Amino acid sequence: MKYQPIIGLEIHAELKTESKMFCSCRNDSLEKRPNFNVCPICLGHPGTLPVINKKAVDYVIKAGLSLNCKILQFCKFDRKNYFYPDLPKGYQISQYDLPLCENGYLEIYGRKIRIKRIHLEEDTGKLIHLKNENYSLIDFNRAGVPLMELVTEPDIRSSKEAKEFARELQLILRYLEISDADMEKGQMRVEANVSLRQNNKNVLGTKVEIKNLNSFKAVERALEYEIQRQTDILDSDEEVIQETRGWDDKRQRTISQRKKEEAHDYRYFPEPDLPPLRFTERYIKKIALEIPELPNQKRERFKKEYNLPEHDIEILVRNKELANYFENVVSEIPLTEEFEKNIPVNKLYKLTANYLITEVLGISGDSEISHFILPKKITAENFAEFIVLVYKGAVSSTGAQRLLKEMFITGDDPTHIIQEKDLSQLSDRNRLEEIVKKVIENNSQAIDDYKKGKQNALQFLIGKTMKETKGKANPQVVKEILEEKLKNKV
DSSP: OOEEEEEEEEEEEEOOOSBOSSSSSBOOTTOSSTTOSOOTTTTTOTTOOOOOOHHHHHHHHHHHHHTTOEEOSEEOOEEEEOOOTTOTTSEEEEOOSSOSEEEEEEEETTEEEEEEEEEEEEOOOEEEEOTTOSOEEEEOSSTTOEEEEEEEOSOBOSHHHHHHHHHHHHHHHHHHTSOOOOTTTTSEEEEEEEEEEETTOOOOOOOEEEEEEOSHHHHHHHHHHHHHHHHHHHHTTOOOOOEEEEEETTTTEEEEEEEOSSOOOOOOEEOTTSOOEEOOHHHHHHHHTTOOOOHHHHHHHHHHHHOOOHHHHHHHHTSHHHHHHHHHHHHHGGGSTTOOTTSOHHHHHHHHHHHIIIIISOOOTTOOOOOOOOOTTSOHHHHHHHHHHHHTTSSOHHHHHHHHHHHHHHOOOHHHHHHHHTOOOBOOHHHHHHHHHHHHHTOHHHHHHHHTTOTHHHHHHHHHHHHHTTTOBOHHHHHHHHHHHHHTTO
């Protein structure tokens, strides 16, 4: 490539506290009733005094520790002054020169992406622009919601790397249970700064900021578009203009919003109504002890303990509830009555992952998942018994699907359902030979095709046999019988 992309991200995430950042109003930015969770403090009435939400502070420290940041033992809040209709005070309480966390990193594809800072601030209200009207409405339910902002160094070098950084951050926030970080609901918002520099040169290009990135696909596609747009400009010997651009998802392009010749002067100064914060080493260590196993640690452990393919591990790890259910199931496998010590446990681990991913989640290939719905009626013990029965061939693959469906509906144990619904796999060789003989007699064309060397004919006959047994026949035994009988006809 002639040019190297230089990308930095600014990511906001709403924190999952019960109350807002500086008042006791309920923290629910998804409240449908406009201006319902509001009070004089979050509406910016004169004479009101903010009070710091301790839980929000603890959450940001927890995020910082999980992202290898240094936690500042002395920090403060600042006023960020600017006027906008959804900011009734005329300023936002944020952090400037002394944030809670700084100098961290997150590893993506084996590269450390440095994190410059993580700070805490309050969210603004929400403007609602009406079509064909010359006015807008304001909903202040979101005003004052605790907002964590993370700023990276310009270490990202591709749109894919930027997308993966955002995805991994979302996953960490969910594992920490400090934010749902749902981008579609606006609980996590991404802005990207991108410029191009010629390879082998240290001179940075002109930076363009991209806003309105509300999905991981939007992050990747907006950056791809912007990189190509800037490349075309430079190849035409023109200059890239420093500006803020928005992402138009319908037209799949960035659009100019405003030119930005120089940084806005927000006239930061210390928030006079809030005291500075001091943290002892003991306090920080106490929060560190609350950090659970993080996604990358789980990936390493799943690889070591369960020897699963990377694709399966990634799907399991990307949903903590799914990963927990998987582990509950495999922990029950040696305890089932059907389990035999000579069964290779690693194969049962793989089979468990397969059924959870392909049947319970309905996922194949590189499809993405959002949230795992726990099959509440199927206990981990019953699912473990199901896996062992499938492995031992007690049911066919078709029978296993029917069995799993019945387990979802009734919650019964699989052995009982197999007996009640007559789902046991037919492996009796004498019975299957009779059925195979009948299939051969009724499909002379397939026999002729097989004689001519058409291997598809064998699969056709296996399928016919399975149909005759309503999917209950053991396909491996059927194949062996067919091959023996067809051998005599060739």
